[in-house]
Amino acid sequence: MKLRDIAHSRTGDKGNVSTISVIAHREADYPLLVRHVTAERVAALFAGIGAGSVTRYELPLVGALNFVVTGSLGGGVTRSLALDAHGKGLSSALLDLDLPPSSPPDRPV
Amino acid sequence: MAPMRQIRIGAGAGFAGDRIEPAVELAERGRLDYLVFECLAERTIALAQMARLADPAAGYDGLLERRMRAVLPACRRAGTRIVSNMGAANPLAAAQKVRDIARDLGLAGLKVAAVTGDDIVDRLRGTDAALDEGGTVAGLGNRLISANAYVGAGPIAEALAAGADVVITGRAADPSLFLGPLVHEFGWRADDWDSLGKGVLVGHLLECAGQITGGYFADPGVKDVAGLARLGFPIGEVAETGDLVVTKLDGTGGAVTPATVKEQLLYEIENPARYFQPDVVADFTGVSVSAVGPDRVAVSGGTGAPRTGLLKVSVGYGDGFIGEGQMSYAGPGAVERGRLALAIVRERLALTAVPMEETRFDLIGVDALHGAEIAQGGAPYEVRIRVAGRTGTAEAAAAIGAEVEALYTNGPAGGGGSWKAVRQVVAIASALVPEHLVVPQLTLFEA
Known part of the structure; x- marks a missing residue:
């Protein structure tokens, strides 16, 4: 199962920092996000684009996580040489994350 | 009520x-x-x-x-x-x-x-107000454009x-x-x-x-x-x-x-x-x-x-130039010709000693957005090369797009749709x- 099967995501930017939300389509799936979409996994995914620290914030009332990824924007939106200087596509890369197949979206956790 | x-x-x-x-x-x-x-x-x-x-x-x-x-x-x-x-x-x-x-x-x-x-550029000019990415406003010298x-x-x-x-x-x-x-x-x-x-x-x-x-x-x-x-x-x-x-x-x-x-x-x-x-x-x-x-x-x-009790300030400053060039390749061997084109431009920019602080060589459609590590998948029908570099002068920036354009008669077969640009970089830091x-x-x- 992919993260995209149970969640949606939007990326924003502040200077050289990306903020990436991960929101459960169904709030019942929020515990799966908490368990499987850790700051460590996100940091490993984005290490190749130069990301530094990753901080995860939890918002159980809306069934969402918020990731703050430093150093992800090639020195900052305004001076980056990257094609996607804002890093807008990072949420699409994150949604491709593999989740354990033993966690079907319909099974209560 | x-x-x-x-x-x-x-x-x-x-x-x-x-x-x-x-x-x-x-x-x-x-x-x-x-x-x-x-x-x-x-x-x-x-x-x-x-x-x-x-x-x-x-x-x-x-x-x-x-x-x-x-x-x-x-x-x-x-x-x-x-x-x-x-x-x-x-x-x-x-x-x-x-x-x-x-x-x-x-x-x-x-x-x-x-x-x-909101415009406090005259107030901040020459001060030691710290910037989020390191350095001070004074350190920007005459590159300082705005502070709001x-x-x-x-x-x-x-x-x-x-x-x-x-x-x-x-x-x-x-x-x-x-x-x-x-x-x-x-x-x-x-x-x-x-x-x-x-x-x-x-x-x-x-x-x-x-x-x-x-x-x-x-x-x-x-x-x-x-x-x-x-x-x-x-x-x-x-x-x-x-x-x-x-x-x-x-x-x-x-x-x-x-x-x-x-x-x-x-x-x-x-x-x-x-x-x-x-x-x-x-x-x-x-x-x-x-x-x-x-x-x-x-x-x-x-x-x-x-x-x-603190207010964020957006500090704008000149940060050199960015030059860029792009060209497309299609059909069988498109990815290989694209990679060859990138290698040629990289070597020519070195041979002509274009002074660049930072460069980037992308294959759009393959791994331009998130790098080869994240990008996966089969060969696309078409690819577009992209070369971008940061330079101190507009002249050096222009050389980047010129080298890409020169691939028409000096590069791999079948390149088309060349495009180039030079832009002045206005960077933002905050204080x-x-x-x-x-x-x-x-x-x-x-x-």
């Missing part, structure tokens, strides 16, 4: 280049108390400052006139007041322009306020109290454009942190316009949105308690659902418990959203804590200054 007062605020733009038609629909059919246009990205004000240096009458939003001509008559009829940061680097000139347009449209008596005081503090809701509320029908600001915190009208209407005190936090939440949700009504959301088969071509912009129905219902006009495209609201709730937020704003530190961790009707979502639970350094001022004009 008196009925609960409610204010209807619409968002007429979420960025400088935004569509105008949705704002016109809101002005004509929205029964709005306020229509807010947020048009000022971080870098926009530095570019506007450069425009103003070249022409003292310039430096405000390039779409100001089109937008105002499109909505002013309907707003006047409906009693809708307008708030916008389209003043950019020159709110006074922008406000006078709006006055002139109002006169031209026969809207005598229309009052336009300019909020100034994010002002809060106060001067906007004051302008409305003074009777302004249109309030034009420069750099104001985006949510403040919405918080200002709420403070004015509901009389929230400057230390009513929870109400101010709720007002920031209202502004944060609405400021990107179409991003909460189904724009930047669609993912076919997973998150479908109907009628995107006619995407409508949001209306916030705000109660005196700060509780909010987000909705949009009947007959417009898009959707307002808990999912669209949640994406915007977290958009460009770092710590959701500490969202720093000039007037308050807002806390979104207690926020909940629920559908209360078709395209109607209720939002409650925002709170706030005392403001820090924090004590709020007493920033003294907002109001100037009123009447049509």
Whole structure:
């Protein structure tokens, strides 16, 4: 199962920092996000684009996580040489994350 | 008991280049108390400052006139007041322009306020104010272009109290454009942190316009949105308690659902418990959203804590040039020819000793966005090479695109669609200054 099967995501930017939300389509799936979409996994995914620290914030009332990824924007939106200087596509890369197949979206956790 | 007062605020733009038609629909059919246009990205004000240096009458939003001509008559009829940061680097000139347009449209008596005081470049020039990415303002030397503090809701509320029908600001915190009208209407005190936090939440949700009504959301088969071509912009129905219902006009495209609201709730937020704003530190961790009707979502639970007394300042500075060139390859072997082309350009730029501080060689369609590690998949039918480099001079930047273009007769077979560009880099850093350094001022004009 992919993260995209149970969640949606939007990326924003502040200077050289990306903020990436991960929101459960169904709030019942929020515990799966908490368990499987850790700051460590996100940091490993984005290490190749130069990301530094990753901080995860939890918002159980809306069934969402918020990731703050430093150093992800090639020195900052305004001076980056990257094609996607804002890093807008990072949420699409994150949604491709593999989740354990033993966690079907319909099974209560 | 008196009925609960409610204010209807619409968002007429979420960025400088935004569509105008949705704002016109809101002005004509929205029964709005306020229509807010947020048009000022971080870098926009530095570019506007450069425009103003070249022409003292310039430096405000390039779409100001089109937008105002499109909505002013309907707003006047409906009693809708307008708030916008389209003043950019020159709110006074922008406000006078709006006055002139109002006169031209026969809207005598229309009052336009300019909020100034955000521009503190002369105050910061040569100081040791620290930049977030390291270094100081003094260290930028003559590369410093602009320094604008994010002002809060106060001067906007004051302008409305003074009777302004249109309030034009420069750099104001985006949510403040919405918080200002709420403070004015509901009389929230400057230390009513929870109400101010709720007002920031209202502004944060609405400021990107179409991003909460189904724009930047669609993912076919997973998150479908109907009628995107006619995407409508949001209306916030705000109660005196700060509780909010987000909705949009009947007959417009898009959707307002808990999912669209949640994406915007977290958009460009770092710590959701500490969202720093000039007037308050807002806390979104207690926020909940629920559908209360078709395209109607209720939002409650925002709170706030005392403001820090520090204001964020956007510091714009010149950071050299970027040169870029692109060319496409198609059919069998396209990826290999693209890689060969990149290798050729890389070697030629070294042979001709073009001085570059940083370069990038991308294969668009393969791994340009996230690098080879994340990108996976089979060979695409077509690829596009992209070479970009940062340089100290425009001449060096131009050499990059020239080398890509030269691939026509000097590179692999079958390249086409060459494109090149040189642009001056205006970079942005941020600093924090004590709020007493920033003294907002109001100037009123009447049509």
